[in-house]
Amino acid sequence: MGLCKCPKRKVTNLFCFEHRVNVCEHCLVANHAKCIVQSYLQWLQDSDYNPNCRLCNVPLATRETTRLVCYDLFHWACLNERAAQLPRNTAPAGYQCPSCSGPIFPPANLAGPVASALREKLATVNWARAGLGLPLIDEVVSPEPEPLNTSDFSDWSSFNADGTPEQEGSASTSAAPAFYSQVPRPPASPSRPEQHTVIHMGGPEPLTHGELGMVSARGG
Numbered sequence: 217m218g219l220c221k222c223p224k225r226k227v228t229n230l231f232c233f234e235h236r237v238n239v240c241e242h243c244l245v246a247n248h249a250k251c252i253v254q255s256y257l258q259w260l261q262d263s264d265y266n267p268n269c270r271l272c273n274v275p276l277a278t279r280e281t282t283r284l285v286c287y288d289l290f291h292w293a294c295l296n297e298r299a300a301q302l303p304r305n306t307a308p309a310g311y312q313c314p315s316c317s318g319p320i321f322p323p324a325n326l327a328g329p330v331a332s333a334l335r336e337k338l339a340t341v342n343w344a345r346a347g348l349g350l351p352l353i354d355e356v357v358s359p360e361p362e363p364l365n366t367s368d369f370s371d372w373s374s375f376n377a378d379g380t381p382e383q384e385g386s387a388s389t390s391a392a393p394a395f396y397s398q399v400p401r402p403p404a405s406p407s408r409p410e411q412h413t414v415i416h417m418g419g420p421e422p423l424t425h426g427e428l429g430m431v432s433a434r435g436g
């Protein structure tokens with residue numbers, strides 16, 4: 217606990233790891249946007265903190281950042297990219313802080329400069345507008361980013377577990393052998409995408425499913 221330095225002189229337990237001063241949420245948003253800020257207690261335990269973005273491991277100060285209401289800080293681009301990869305039908309609670317699994321969306325009853333700044337930022341992208349219950353906007357579509365191939369996907373992977381693949385019937389069996397056409401195909405259901413993988417081995421064994429006229433070759 218301590219007093220922050222801004223005119224509000226608030227009693228606060230938040231501490232800027234970078235400048236080593238007490239900060240309230242007002243000074244935090246105004247003057248420490250790219251600083252690691254946690255509780256003073258946290259500072260005592262972890263004074264040799266990591267100043268990098270947890271998502272790309274590049275120093276936070278190099279790019280635009282966003283602070284979640286848990287005070288964890290990320291590059292906006294990194295956070296945005298990750299969240300945008302979640303399935304469209306992900307519930308708002310499914311969007312979680314990659315560090316502590318706290319909510320990305322500020323709780324509705326939470327006021328304060330950090331929550332306000334975050335809401336403002338979230339309102340600029342559609343995945344977040346959907347979660348905030350806002351009407352969607354025309355996003356500036358940037359070129360498709362390369363999918364992240366990092367190994368620390370643990371916090372997010374659970375949300376993808378139930379996702380359904382989006383390609384269905386993409387590999388059509390136009391060149392299927394004739395006997396395939398006699399098999400009635402079940403109608404494609406959207407919930408269970410079919411994956412007809414036709415493997416035509418061309419091995420020495422003749423196909424025995426249809427009358428291929430090969431039996432006559434086996435004269436005694």
Ligand SMILES: [Zn+2]
Pocket residue numbers: 220221222223224225226239240241242243244
């Ligand atoms: Zn202050």
Ligand SMILES: [Zn+2]
Pocket residue numbers: 232233234235236247248251
């Ligand atoms: Zn600072």
Ligand SMILES: [Zn+2]
Pocket residue numbers: 269270271272273274290291294
């Ligand atoms: Zn980053």
Ligand SMILES: [Zn+2]
Pocket residue numbers: 284286287288313314315316317318
């Ligand atoms: Zn967090």
